Amino acid sequence: MRRPGRDTAESQRRITRRGLVVGGLQAGVMGILALRMRYMQVEQADQFRLLADENRINIQLIPPTRGRLFDRNGAVIAENVPSYRITMTREQAGDVDAVIARLAKLVELDPDELERARRDLRELRGDTPVTVADRVSWGAISRVAVNAPALPGVLPEVGLSRRYPATNDYAHVVGYVGTVSDKDIERIDAPEQLLRLPRFQIGKIGLEAKRENQLRGSAGTRRVEVNAAGRVMRELDRQEGQPGADMQLTLDNNLQSYTNARLEGESAAAVVIDCDTGDLLACASAPSYDPNLFVRGISVSDYKALLEDPYRPLPNKAVQGIYPPGSTFKMVTALAALEDGQIALDDTVYCPGYMEISGRRFHCWKRGGHGNVDLHRSLRESCDIYYYELALRTGIEKISAMAERLGVGVQFDLPMTSVAKGLAPTREWKQTNRGQPWVIGDSVNTAIGQGFVLASPLQLAVMTARIATSRAVTPRLIKSIDGVEQPTGHGDTLGLNENLMREVRKAMFAVSNSNRGTGYRSRIIEDAFRMAGKTGTSQVRNITSGERASGVVNNRDLPWERRDHALFVNFAPFDAPKVAVAVIVEHGGGGSTAAAPIARDITLQALYGEDPPLEAYPAADRGRIKALQEKLRRARPQTGPDGKDRA
Structure with missing residues (x-):
């Protein structure tokens, strides 16, 4: 059937319009491509020339x-x-x-x-x-x-x-x-x-x-x-x-430098903590080493020398080292017994120099005994028998609970390597870790800071700060990050009887300020800065009955590695505590002779912020202190806020 002429003409017009549209689009695309090619070949020629010839x-x-x-x-x-x-x-x-x-x-x-x-x-x-x-x-x-x-x-x-x-x-x-x-x-x-x-x-x-x-x-x-x-x-x-x-x-550059210099020649550690904020003002371990040696790779000979040094310079003894706290632990035992009502402040215990327990004789450090002692005298003169009796009455569980409350056996969250937890032992701990039941002798040893109990100098400083303030002071190392202040370790109240805490602090004051106190020779004379402290001696060897009968060998006559550890803890000023200090001298002998003088000197340096006047020291010590200050002043640079040396 033939289509009408009118329809054929209409179809041709439609085809023509479509062809024009398609052709226009093609021409437009070709024009854009041509312009782009011109832009790249002419206007960007220099840039692409640089990218050529394997440039990349x-x-x-x-x-x-x-x-x-x-x-x-x-x-x-x-x-x-x-x-x-x-x-x-x-x-x-x-x-x-x-x-x-x-x-x-x-x-x-x-x-x-x-x-x-x-x-x-x-x-x-x-x-x-x-x-x-x-x-x-x-x-x-x-x-x-x-x-x-x-x-x-x-x-x-x-x-x-x-x-x-x-x-x-x-x-x-x-x-x-x-x-x-x-x-x-x-x-x-x-x-x-x-x-x-x-x-x-x-x-x-x-x-x-x-x-x-x-x-x-x-x-x-x-x-x-x-x-x-x-x-x-x-x-x-x-x-x-x-x-x-x-x-x-939180550390103070000048105090840290002084503390390291004061520990020179010893295998020792010291911690200074701010009683209000928990800030670590100094945290030193001796001997130390130059960390710059490690930045680019330490030599074999230098590293071997550090490894073979018997004083162990690589570990951080202040937070990583754990030691039997010795008599510095006696405040823990006393507070556990007092809080539990097992003994009153004026109750006395007779010390003949030893105590028979389960067929074994436990000795006091004073061979002839102390006679009748109460809380104050027991701490002032560090009678062991008094604390053996407290252990028998109170039991290990309550002593360990008080230890943790005061910071012993607690792993503090500080950004340092291998911060030790220490140990406040319990019956369960011994059964689990030693496969043996707890015996009464274990409690007696723990009561005087021996046996299984272990603490780091950091924990002993925290313990002392908590006793000084009755608050759960927590150590802090980072003060601010990019100018943003970090939470302090001020801490809430411990919830302990304040009257009992006050009496324990008074007894610690007598340790350092009574002429019968074990720390009297290392006292502070300046009234505004008088300190309260506690000496400690931690045995590292067993003393046989034969040796006791013939006389215990003096530490000076023993090889260095068999001598007792020396400890001292303190806070000052007594009436308004600002700093708490803990010092341990490995194999130093007695706490009163080796650790207490160091702790006293560091405490005064922290309180004064510079070398203290000689009048702050006992008269008999001033000549020695003057010479020591001059020596340390030469050994350590003083720095200002800009970190540069100052005269």
């Missing part, structure tokens, strides 16, 4: 600046200093051996460091920069930069390295950083690429390790253009990372 874009990580550490007054404890190094990238270098040979003519290369670099160049990804020379001079950097065309893949860099200006003063608290090792990578779940940068440093121990994530910050990135020879042509763009957080510690 590299994305590189920018290491963040590690957060700095300051003392409570703003003195620098840990900082970052420029460090010049030379790196090489294998896939950009081509013939690695030839490039290293040319580099060796310009820069002196350490053989050991070069061997490590060759290994890394073989094993790491080809686009990973490897450090071939570290800590080089500015002159070496300049020579490499001038000869860059002949050194493909070689790049002189300015990085940052950690430095500890106070050297050994903060080694045990702050720790140190070191280059990321394979073991570090294995310990971290999903390690970020930043950790694989050459010689990138992370915290290894101490605060540096415990607060690594905050101190490290986050990496930035930059896009750079390199040519076929591996030379950087230009930086296209940069995105800065986030620097690590700056932290202000």
